[in-house]
Amino acid sequence: MGELQANASNMLGMLRTISQEVNAARDLPAALAIIVRRVRAAMNSHVCSVYLYNAETDRYVLMATEGLNKRAVGKVSMSPGEGLVGLVGSRGETITLEDAMSHPRFLYFAETGEERYASFLGTPIIHHRQVLGVLVVQQKERRQFDEGDEAFLITMSAQLSGVIAHAEATGSIRGLGSKRGKGIQEARFAGVPGAPGVAMGTAVVVLPRADLDVVPDRTTDDIAGELIILDQALGAVREEVRLLSARLVKRLRPQEQALFDVYLMLLDDNALAGDVRRLIKSGQWAQGALRQVVEKHLQRFERMDDDYLSERAADIKDLGRRLLSHMQQAHQQTLDYPDNCILVSEELSPGMLGEVPPGKLAGLVSVAGSRNSHTAILARAMGIPTVVGAQDLPYTRLDGIQLIIDGYHGDVFTNPGPVLCQQYQRVLQEEESISRELDSLRQLPCITPDGHALTLWANTGLLADVPRALERGAEGVGLYRSEVAFMSTARFPSESEQVQLYREQLAAFHPRPVTMRTLDVGGDKPLSYFPIKEDNPYLGWRGIRISLDHPEIFSVQVRSMIKASAGLDNLRILLPMISGVHELEDALYHIHRAWQELVDEGHAVTMPAVGIMIEVPSAVYQARDLAGMADFISVGSNDLTQYLLAVDRNNARVADLYDYLHPAVLQALQQVVTAARECGRPVSICGEMAGDPAAAVLLMAMGFDSLSMNATHLPRVKWLLRQMPIQQARQLLQQAMQLDSPYLVHSTLQLALEDMGLGKVLNPGAGVQI
Ligand code: PEP
Ligand code: MG
Numbered sequence: 001m002g003e004l005q006a007n008a009s010n011m012l013g014m015l016r017t018i019s020q021e022v023n024a025a026r027d028l029p030a031a032l033a034i035i036v037r038r039v040r041a042a043m044n045s046h047v048c049s050v051y052l053y054n055a056e057t058d059r060y061v062l063m064a065t066e067g068l069n070k071r072a073v074g075k076v077s078m079s080p081g082e083g084l085v086g087l088v089g090s091r092g093e094t095i096t097l098e099d100a101m102s103h104p105r106f107l108y109f110a111e112t113g114e115e116r117y118a119s120f121l122g123t124p125i126i127h128h129r130q131v132l133g134v135l136v137v138q139q140k141e142r143r144q145f146d147e148g149d150e151a152f153l154i155t156m157s158a159q160l161s162g163v164i165a166h167a168e169a170t171g172s173i174r175g176l177g178s179k180r181g182k183g184i185q186e187a188r189f190a191g192v193p194g195a196p197g198v199a200m201g202t203a204v205v206v207l208p209r210a211d212l213d214v215v216p217d218r219t220t221d222d223i224a225g226e227l228i229i230l231d232q233a234l235g236a237v238r239e240e241v242r243l244l245s246a247r248l249v250k251r252l253r254p255q256e257q258a259l260f261d262v263y264l265m266l267l268d269d270n271a272l273a274g275d276v277r278r279l280i281k282s283g284q285w286a287q288g289a290l291r292q293v294v295e296k297h298l299q300r301f302e303r304m305d306d307d308y309l310s311e312r313a314a315d316i317k318d319l320g321r322r323l324l325s326h327m328q329q330a331h332q333q334t335l336d337y338p339d340n341c342i343l344v345s346e347e348l349s350p351g352m353l354g355e356v357p358p359g360k361l362a363g364l365v366s367v368a369g370s371r372n373s374h375t376a377i378l379a380r381a382m383g384i385p386t387v388v389g390a391q392d393l394p395y396t397r398l399d400g401i402q403l404i405i406d407g408y409h410g411d412v413f414t415n416p417g418p419v420l421c422q423q424y425q426r427v428l429q430e431e432e433s434i435s436r437e438l439d440s441l442r443q444l445p446c447i448t449p450d451g452h453a454l455t456l457w458a459n460t461g462l463l464a465d466v467p468r469a470l471e472r473g474a475e476g477v478g479l480y481r482s483e484v485a486f487m488s489t490a491r492f493p494s495e496s497e498q499v500q501l502y503r504e505q506l507a508a509f510h511p512r513p514v515t516m517r518t519l520d521v522g523g524d525k526p527l528s529y530f531p532i533k534e535d536n537p538y539l540g541w542r543g544i545r546i547s548l549d550h551p552e553i554f555s556v557q558v559r560s561m562i563k564a565s566a567g568l569d570n571l572r573i574l575l576p577m578i579s580g581v582h583e584l585e586d587a588l589y590h591i592h593r594a595w596q597e598l599v600d601e602g603h604a605v606t607m608p609a610v611g612i613m614i615e616v617p618s619a620v621y622q623a624r625d626l627a628g629m630a631d632f633i634s635v636g637s638n639d640l641t642q643y644l645l646a647v648d649r650n651n652a653r654v655a656d657l658y659d660y661l662h663p664a665v666l667q668a669l670q671q672v673v674t675a676a677r678e679c680g681r682p683v684s685i686c687g688e689m690a691g692d693p694a695a696a697v698l699l700m701a702m703g704f705d706s707l708s709m710n711a712t713h714l715p716r717v718k719w720l721l722r723q724m725p726i727q728q729a730r731q732l733l734q735q736a737m738q739l740d741s742p743y744l745v746h747s748t749l750q751l752a753l754e755d756m757g758l759g760k761v762l763n764p765g766a767g768v769q770i
Helices: 008-023 028-043 083-091 147-174 223-247 254-266 272-281 286-302 307-334 350-355 374-382 418-439 465-471 482-487 495-509 544-549 551-564 581-600 617-621 623-629 637-645 652-657 663-678 693-702 711-721 726-737 742-755
Strands: 047-054 059-066 095-097 119-127 130-139 187-190 192-195 198-206 341-345 361-366 386-388 402-406 411-414 455-460 477-481 514-517 571-575 609-614 632-635 683-685 706-709
Touching: 008 028, 008 147, 028 047, 028 059, 028 130, 028 147, 047 083, 059 083, 059 130, 083 095, 083 119, 083 130, 119 147, 130 147, 187 652, 192 361, 192 374, 198 361, 198 418, 223 254, 223 272, 223 286, 223 307, 254 307, 272 286, 272 307, 286 307, 341 350, 341 402, 350 374, 361 374, 361 402, 374 386, 374 482, 386 402, 402 418, 418 711, 455 465, 455 711, 465 495, 465 711, 477 482, 477 495, 477 706, 495 514, 495 551, 544 551, 544 581, 551 571, 551 581, 571 581, 581 609, 581 623, 609 617, 609 623, 617 623, 617 637, 617 663, 623 632, 623 663, 632 663, 637 663, 663 683, 663 693, 663 726, 663 742, 693 706, 693 711, 693 726, 693 742, 706 711, 726 742
Parallel strands: 198 341, 341 361, 361 386, 455 477, 455 706, 477 514, 514 571, 571 609, 609 632, 632 683, 683 706
Antiparallel strands: 047 059, 047 130, 095 119, 119 130, 187 411, 192 386, 198 402, 402 411
16 A cells, blocks of 8 residues: 555645645646656655646647656657656556556657656546646556556546646746747636627726735836835835834833834834835845745745744735735735736726726636626626636736737637637627618617518616617617616615606616516625625525515615606516516515505606516426516526526636526527417517527517617627528528537538628627637
């Protein structure tokens, strides 16, 4: 039995420490050096090496080793068809050999001094199904690596694959990457579409306040300026510490007071400040210099066993944070926003958008966040291409580099090469020319050449959505997301505040209908003043479930909606997340009661039509029962896709699986339309799918009466449907319904539309070859 297997908790501890060290490594070579050194020690082997796959040369290149001749690093390489490393890489499987030299694939490289090593254990490093490289341990004498050894190496390699992928990406961004050995390269990072559109521009990274860990390195020409920033920050922090000390003077003993003197000493030139000053003079900006110095001091202190000294590490951290906060204030005022700037942040806030001078903001990228975050909603209303949830993006390293944002597909490209730039330039030009052409469509109805009419509505939330929707010719509102207004207040809005809000919407579109959805919070839509903490929020307290559990909130909302519609009579109420008939019955009870109360109070209000959203699979199967009780049906394809396919719609890792053209989704939609028709109820759809022109062709053919979408997409959809005879759309649907894979549905639609000469309206960027 291997030494490692003998002590599982020891192994876990070791894995954790190695991962932490690797995570903290400055760049890829440093990360690899740690891996080989620590794994060799942990496995008590003679050699540990990492080979990384270079896609351009199709070879596994020795990138780090402990045990082999270090001069072979970067020189020794083998193709997938060569050597044991090539075998592990091409098979994607672990190989253990007691006598490696007798294996037919054994390959000898004089540079490595390899002939002395008899046993071999190699495991592939795989990230997102791709083999990034091979991790190898070797032993001089014959050694039967056992299952415990194998398990350790596999676990190690699985843990490290993400780190290596991240380090490679980071390196490729700043030209440190060893992957192809050519410096700066184009790289693609997957996120989630936040707001449609394409942007090409320069990244401006907005850092969270006073978080030393994420401060990037940045060279500066203005050394004098950065030194002034340092001195001002030092002065301000000294003053802060003195104030703190003075405030506590009565509550602390003299010995404890002395701690503040230590604090002040740490700020001296022969401690932190001097080191920072030296780094700035070497050309590093003040914040980067501070981070480096604090990191160095922390590492030294944290290694010490002495409690007193490790406490000093906490002091250094605190001082570092205080200094950084002052430096950032100084830097904030001088943040330079180039033309076509793309804001990049861990978590974008609406305030950050407000700081960019008008006309300069081209796009937004957020590492965290979801498509329903406040910023994404705002970006959609403002028409700024946005990608959210780009979790693997090493965003702190992006400042000043060129980016392309594809808000249709949720992709971010760093350092785009000429070919990709040209492709996206073409997309931008096409967008411009289409939007000029589409302007003329505003007043025209959405009727197919063979006379089939379809209603096109807009989705709204913010007030800013109203003029955009009207400008683009929306015939009404198919989904007013009432929670959006609730997200920007500090408490639930009062009845009179709500009445005013709803009246503005209803009046702006009058006499066109406005479909107001009752509060749909929970899941990815939080209210700061109504926190919900759940392990599984999408399957938890969401939408109508909250409203029915809080009739005092629900009743005020529907009362306000009905009251606001007095004299306008263009209100329709829509209920989110209905999963069965009881919920609809209960909601109808509250709505009728609210209406009756208003009538009793003397308001001249009519009872609005009440519809339900079908976005939970159970509602698909019960569509007939539900349609029988509701006045209309609206399909929420965003949630329906997420629940049918069991794919979180905000998780970039599974974004490839999220597809509303999945045959299962198409079947469900057809089933809902059939049920609604049988009950004689109008049926619409208001998820993102409705705004995808190609998907809209299928929806029209299925029999949807209206499509409701982000106003940005409306002209495109209208342009296509006005040229698409319903007969042909039905044939296309029939064809699509026979297919068993979403990829086939996509390509069938694309081909058919291109054959008809209508390809240019397809989802922009769809044809971009990456
Ligand atoms: C939907 O789920 O399709 C929908 C329109 O609702 P939301 O995106 O607001 O959850
Ligand atoms: Mg929904």
